[in-house]
Amino acid sequence: MHEWALAEAVLKAASEIAEKEQLAEVTEVNISIGELQNVEREIFRFALNQLKPIIFRQARFRFTRAPAVLKCRNCGNNWQLKNQKLDEATKEAIHFVPEVAHSYIKCPKCGSPDFEITQGRGICLRNIKGTRKT
Amino acid sequence: MTDPRTSIISERLKKIRRIIAVSSGKGGVGKSLIATTLALELANKGRKVGLFDLDFTSPTTHVILGLPDSAKPTEDKGLIPPTVSGLEYMSLVYYTSDRPAPLRGEDTSNALIELLAVTRWSELEYLIIDMPPGIGDAVLDLIRLVEKIEFIIVTTPSRLAFETVKKLANLLKELQVPVIGVVENMKMKGGRDIEYNTKMLSLSYLGGIPFDPNVETAIGKPSALMKTAIAQQVKRFVSSINP
Numbered sequence: 447m448h449e450w451a452l453a454e455a456v457l458k459a460a461s462e463i464a465e466k467e468q469l470a471e472v473t474e475v476n477i478s479i480g481e482l483q484n485v486e487r488e489i490f491r492f493a494l495n496q497l498k499p500i501i502f503r504q505a506r507f508r509f510t511r512a513p514a515v516l517k518c519r520n521c522g523n524n525w526q527l528k529n530q531k532l533d534e535a536t537k538e539a540i541h542f543v544p545e546v547a548h549s550y551i552k553c554p555k556c557g558s559p560d561f562e563i564t565q566g567r568g569i570c571l572r573n574i575k576g577t578r579k580t
Numbered sequence: 581m582t583d584p585r586t587s588i589i590s591e592r593l594k595k596i597r598r599i600i601a602v603s604s605g606k607g608g609v610g611k612s613l614i615a616t617t618l619a620l621e622l623a624n625k626g627r628k629v630g631l632f633d634l635d636f637t638s639p640t641t642h643v644i645l646g647l648p649d650s651a652k653p654t655e656d657k658g659l660i661p662p663t664v665s666g667l668e669y670m671s672l673v674y675y676t677s678d679r680p681a682p683l684r685g686e687d688t689s690n691a692l693i694e695l696l697a698v699t700r701w702s703e704l705e706y707l708i709i710d711m712p713p714g715i716g717d718a719v720l721d722l723i724r725l726v727e728k729i730e731f732i733i734v735t736t737p738s739r740l741a742f743e744t745v746k747k748l749a750n751l752l753k754e755l756q757v758p759v760i761g762v763v764e765n766m767k768m769k770g771g772r773d774i775e776y777n778t779k780m781l782s783l784s785y786l787g788g789i790p791f792d793p794n795v796e797t798a799i800g801k802p803s804a805l806m807k808t809a810i811a812q813q814v815k816r817f818v819s820s821i822n823p
Contacts, residue, residue: 451588451658451698458591459584478581493657539675542659542698545636545691546672549679559682567690571582 448542449485452569453493457502460574464501469576472505476573480566481514481527482544484537505576514566516551520558527566530554544568585697589725592658592696595703596630599726600760600821604734605744607713610765610810611734612640613795615710617814618732620802622822623666627705630661632695633671634722635712636688637681642673646800658700665802670699688717696725706822715748723757730758732786736766737774749781760821761786765810786817 456477464472475494479485487509494507514527532540536550544567548559593599602615612635619631633641645664652674653659661670672681672691683691701707712718722729731752735741745762752759762778767788778785792809805811 448655448658448698451700452584454591454657455584455588455697459582459587462587463582535677539677543672543675543691543694545683545687545694546675546681548683548687549676549681559680560684563687568694569584571584 449490450493450497452485453490453497456569456571457494457497457499459571461499461501463571463574464576467576468579469501469574470579472502472574472576474506474508474575475502475571476508476510476575478510478512478570478572480512480544480568480570482540482547482563482566483568484541485569510572512566512570515564516553517562517564518553518556518558519560519562521553521556523553523555524564525554527551583693585693586725589693589696590727592699592701593707593726593728596701596707596728597705598730599707599709599728600730600732601634601709601711601719601722602732602734603711603719603748604713604741605715605746605748606741607638609713609734609736609741610789611635611713612644612710613805613810614732614734614763614765614789614814615708616641616644616802617805617808617810618818618821619667619706619708620665620806621811621814621818622706622708624806625818625822627822628668628703629666630668630670630701630704630707632699632707632709633673634692634709634718636672636691637683637712639671639673641669641710642671644799644805645669645802647671647673653699656700658698659695660700668701668704670695685717689721692718692721693725714744715751719748719751723755730760732760733762733783734765735762735774737764737768737771739773742774742777746781749783759783761817763813763817764788766791784820786820787813789813
């Protein structure tokens, strides 16, 4: 249910953009969902639809999945999270705060926990589309 | 690409009356003990108080509080912090399983933003934040993201510690961030230098705490902590925070 908090954040950020761009109605909200945070897409979509302000009543929420890619700062190795086995408790901890990945994941090549999350960390608002006020 | 999390932070904090960061220029000056004692003392006075450990790489307030294993945030449209010794308590340790958290600056910022964006505090009168030492990411992020932030600065009688206090105090002054005052921990008998130098910075000297060897045995026992010299002095200066 932590997805609700993230949905609230997306709608607040999208509303700020809509106001700045003087949109009368938002028709599309494009969101990137990073693999590392492991957000439950359907709960997230449900929360967005439940919480959306009136300006979003016709809006479609479109998701793009961003695979998590990690880069070791020690040896330069790049690897994908999908190739790493994590137990459910670890996945849940990372779901709440993706940075705790540094407590559980190590570079498969050199064993260092000093890596960069180059993509696929969490939720990002890519863009919104809508109709301007006349 | 827009990070949506920063948009919701002011909403999450709007029901909190005052947010006080307990900070220092150097580590090892007793920030965590003073932050925890301050939070406990305000709660003992009947105030609704939260304690947030922002020292992600070296957290200790959970040890000071004797956090039971059973205490975990509840998931309800965000994270609801559990109540520990009368305080709503949040820390990264709930999610690191007591493992090291080797975080660089950008990771620290991201974890801080995530927790500020998803933690649902109740209607608190005070949120006390235990800061990491120095003027790094946590200080800069709080100034950027938390409009009502105020600081208490902790030092020791050491000239080296106070040298770093000056840097922190000057930064906060330049950025027009309110500083409640300076607390001198492990004060030596008769020493007045820190009090004098604090006043030279145009800051309030909140008081000096003598070294108390009983503090070590009170760690993990909040009721024992409230009988130490730290608590006695915190009780004195809390009236200037909570008149």
